[in-house]
Amino acid sequence: MSESFDAVDRRLVQATQAGLPLVSRPYHSLAEQLGITPAEVMARLARLLESGIVRRIGAVPNHYAIGYTANGMSVWDVPDERIDELGERVGALDFVTHAYHRPRRLPEWPYNLFAMVHGGSRAEVLAKVAAIAELLGPVCRAHDVLFSTRILKKTGLRLGA
The missing domain is CATH 3.30.70.920 (Lrp/AsnC effector binding domain/regulation of amino acid metabolism (RAM) domain)
Known part of the structure; x- marks a missing residue:
């Protein structure tokens, strides 16, 4: 992994790899869970996206559940x-x-x-x-x-x- 990928980044990726928390303020929820600020959560995710460590953050719908059978x-x-x-x-x-x-x-x-x-x-x-x-x-x-x-x-x- 990259030298800039630290223990907090690893915990952030682990906390989000199954999806963002389904709450109104997911970055705040992650910040609380990780003991960092929401601004730091967003900055770290932006850096991980820019570096290519994280490829994307987006919704992944269940196609069958929305009628695409x-x-x-x-x-x-x-x-x-x-x-x-x-x-x-x-x-x-x-x-x-x-x-x-x-x-x-x-x-x-x-x-x-x-x-x-x-x-x-x-x-x-x-x-x-x-x-x-x-x-x-x-x-x-x-x-x-x-x-x-x-x-x-x-x-x-x-x-x-």
């Missing part, structure tokens, strides 16, 4: 030299929750751009995938959709005690 990982075969440009365009779509580059596994797996799409039905997901295909146009050589059948894990990396 069809979840499809769309996979795309696009030119490697355009992956950053195309990935940013796909990732900017309001119905794509995350998009990323993955290595191909030729000859069986030609796909290098992945984009997660959620919908209330498979038909809705497929319509959104069709919109991605239209956006990519002829530069996309092939695509597919892998539908979720169950959730196995819904957490990121966790620091131990």
Whole structure:
């Protein structure tokens, strides 16, 4: 870890890795728990974000609980030299929750751009995938959709005690 990642940072990450406290003033609650000021909590989180130790702070909804029962990982075969440009365009779509580059596994797996799409039905997901295909146009050589059948894990990396 970074030299600037100290024991208080570690405790702060451990206190927030399952989510912020569900109270009206979560940073104040964390400050009380850690024995520091709310301003220090916010400054430390800002520094951890800027350094890349923490990638983001945001809401992670339960897609099933809000009615998105069809979840499809769309996979795309696009030119490697355009992956950053195309990935940013796909990732900017309001119905794509995350998009990323993955290595191909030729000859069986030609796909290098992945984009997660959620919908209330498979038909809705497929319509959104069709919109991605239209956006990519002829530069996309092939695509597919892998539908979720169950959730196995819904957490990121966790620091131990």
